[in-house]
Amino acid sequence: MKITGDQNLIKKMNKTIVLDEVVNHKMISRAEISEKTGLNKGTVSTLVNELLENHLVYEAGPGKSSGGRKPVMLLFNKQAGYAIGIDLGVNYILSMITDLSGNIIVQQKSSLHSLSTDDVIFTLIESIHNLIQKAPKSSYGIIGIGIGVPGIVNDKGTILHAPNLGWRDVQLKQILFEEFKVPIVIDNEANAGALGEKEYGIGKNIKNIIYISAGIGIGTGMILTNEIYRGYSGYAGELGHMTIEASGEQCSCGNTGCWELYASEKALLNQNQSFSHDEHKLQQYVQQASQGDQQVIEKFNKVGTYLGIGVSNIINTFNPELIIVGGRLSTAEPWMKDTLLSTVEKRALTYHRQTTKIIFSDLGTKSAALGAASLAISSFFAEHEELI
Ligand SMILES: [Zn+2]
CATH class of the missing domain: 3.30.420.40 (ATPase, nucleotide binding domain)
Incomplete structure (x- = not known):
């Protein structure tokens, strides 16, 4: 049977629904997913197998039985990859590695003693290299870097104006992509902070x-x-x-x-x-x-x-x-x-x-860095359609 574009789209949507169920529950069985989503058991089973193959979900020991055979429980593999989240402040850089559920694995802070673009970017690149070295091994490695900056950012990741840094037209996304060759997301730090609070706070x-x-x-x-x-x-x-x-x-x-x-x-x-x-x-x-x-x-x-x-x-x-x-x-x-x-x-x-x-x-002063990490995580799932 030829699979049409529509069928592919529906399959992808269903897989996202299944993954969301696993992400939103500590543990869940295939039968429970089927019950909660209304998808039939066969469909759930096929989609879960693909998520297992892609290391996004894993199986844990049997859960509670409601009478019959004990079901195998599914968990989100939040350690399938790691994100880097950064809050670029006016006098500091707070940077962290998080897993795919926003748990902080490593966190570090550097002070900025000069606001010149070259000096700040040098410190920023140094902090990112330092974090990458500390990242645990995983299937997907560093899936992306999100940065919250105190200024106006366009859709190409260029900082158009950061009045408190005295910066104009800094192509931050391009500079960092050339250095690290992983997806880079740049947003205003207050947007990142709002997202950090919404996702994890x-x-x-x-x-x-x-x-x-x-x-x-x-x-x-x-x-x-x-x-x-x-x-x-x-x-x-x-x-x-x-x-x-x-x-x-x-x-x-x-x-x-x-x-x-x-x-x-x-x-x-x-x-x-x-x-x-x-x-x-x-x-x-x-x-x-x-x-x-x-x-x-x-x-x-x-x-x-x-x-x-x-x-x-x-x-x-x-x-x-x-x-x-x-x-x-x-x-x-x-x-x-x-x-x-x-x-x-x-x-x-x-x-x-x-x-x-x-x-x-x-979340204290961590909201923007956490939100920046969540931007990197969402863009990883959005750009890797083959995984979900
Ligand atoms: Zn003003």
Whole structure:
């Protein structure tokens, strides 16, 4: 019998459904997959055999019997390959290896002492080589590298503009592909952070999430009805540059009075210093605040108030289910949360704020790197149609 394109498509869709069932359950039998998906047992069996051949699924010992022969249980082989996820910050690079379920296997951090493109890319390449050496052996090896960057990225993986790094038109995807010859995915770090929270953090099973990445600047990743909202040209989410002070300070983007000038690390640091020298300043402030230093606590309180002003605008605009405050600044939660929440209480529209939860990230500073790894994993499955 000749297999038509349609039949191939249906088979592929069914195989994806079967794989999803295995991924979403710790263990599952062929009969249970058939029951849950409505696919007949023969089809499930054929598709599972192909997934077994491709090492994406493996069989474990017999499960619980409901009377007859004990069924063989199937598990997702999350160690079939490994992804690299990177958060390229303004003064650090956080990089990690994860398995195909987003479990962190190795994690490392490098400080950046210069923001020149050559220096940062040198450090980035060095960190990736270092991780690759530490990756466990697997069927598919390193399946891809995902990177979250603090700037606007086009669909070719070129960083068009990263104001806080002072970069324009850096062909990062091409540079890294030439070095590593594995698939490279580049996205804005706030989008990556939003995905990290949705896949592996407090955003699981929530459809409308606004993720605020508060670090040296502010980026936002918007998940609207389960998808990252990218806008017409793909550059949506620059809420850090919404104007909140009409005659405010000059921002590196060209505007004045941008939100990030008042509600990010920028508001805490000496504006005349290069940000790259301030990597430890935030940690120092957090330590001082935890020792009861009133001056520092007031600084954080004020940043919390300004965060609340932006969050109120976001609540009124998007009516999201969840707002997650992440990024390095989220480590100062104890001294920002109250002023943030009371500002929202005062400023956001009543009906809107009643239904919105505001939570600080529980992945801490790892959301963007984890989300970047998840981008590499999704693109691996999307590009290897023969496997699934
Ligand atoms: Zn700006």
